[in-house]
Amino acid sequence: MRVLAVGAHPDDIETFCAGTLVKCAKRGDEVFMAYLCKGDKGHFKIPPKKLSQIRKKEAENAAKIIGAKVLGGYFPDLELYANQEARHKVVELIRLAQPDMIITHFPDDYMADHNTTSCLVVDASFTATVPYYKSNQRATKSIPPVFFMDTGAGINFQPTEYVDITEEMRIKERMLDCHQSQYKWLKEHNHIDLVEFMKKLASLRGVQCGVKYAEGFRQYAVWGRIKTTRLLP
Numbered sequence: 001m002r003v004l005a006v007g008a009h010p011d012d013i014e015t016f017c018a019g020t021l022v023k024c025a026k027r028g029d030e031v032f033m034a035y036l037c038k039g040d041k042g043h044f045k046i047p048p049k050k051l052s053q054i055r056k057k058e059a060e061n062a063a064k065i066i067g068a069k070v071l072g073g074y075f076p077d078l079e080l081y082a083n084q085e086a087r088h089k090v091v092e093l094i095r096l097a098q099p100d101m102i103i104t105h106f107p108d109d110y111m112a113d114h115n116t117t118s119c120l121v122v123d124a125s126f127t128a129t130v131p132y133y134k135s136n137q138r139a140t141k142s143i144p145p146v147f148f149m150d151t152g153a154g155i156n157f158q159p160t161e162y163v164d165i166t167e168e169m170r171i172k173e174r175m176l177d178c179h180q181s182q183y184k185w186l187k188e189h190n191h192i193d194l195v196e197f198m199k200k201l202a203s204l205r206g207v208q209c210g211v212k213y214a215e216g217f218r219q220y221a222v223w224g225r226i227k228t229t230r231l232l233p
């Protein structure tokens with residue numbers, strides 16, 4: 001299976017669904033990790049251009065741990081809008097990955113880049129199937145199922161599906177740990193320890209489904225997207 005995870009920023013995927021991606025990689029899936037924004041503004045001192053290069057490298061290092069391919073990095077942080085240009089970029093991204101399943105943000109998360117990413121991915125994944133919608137990549141074969149990953153601190157998000165990531169937690173931590181620039185930024189700007197933040201949420205989702213650590217998801221349940229088999233690992 002081909003699995004595409006699309007976050008707004010480098011480190012979102014690692015925070016909210018990397019345990020699941022580790023499992024996908026283990027079962028032999030081809031995994032793509034994409035982020036739409038460059039992650040270029042999350043720092044007090046390092047200027048955007050330099051920061052986006054650092055964060056690209058961090059994302060590549062994290063993906064390398066599970067042999068995933070990195071895509072994206074198109075728009076400056078906080079300058080992502082649900083417009084024609086952005087949707088076209090996401091269509092290209094989806095056509096490049098040709099996914100059987102997509103994981104992205106929940107549309108009601110804590111900040112605009114996350115919510116816009118969710119909207120773009122849902123809309124573009126439909127558009128990507130239409131052959132007469134022209135782009136440089138070939139149209140995808142079918143409308144892929146979409147799963148929304150958890151929100152910041154799990155607020156306003158009730159999972160409908162859980163993935164046990166107890167055994168994958170160590171690798172997930174290593175992946176998140178690659179994002180050192182973001183780790184420091186969140187500590188100074190948001191006063192959170194990113195790894196601890198991630199582990200607390202995984203513990204909460206774990207206690208809800210009877211395991212030590214879990215990730216929670218909600219399927220985007222609309223006509224054309226629902227399958228009879230379980231797709232999450």
Ligand SMILES: [Zn+2]
Pocket residue numbers: 008009012113114
């Ligand atoms: Zn983010």
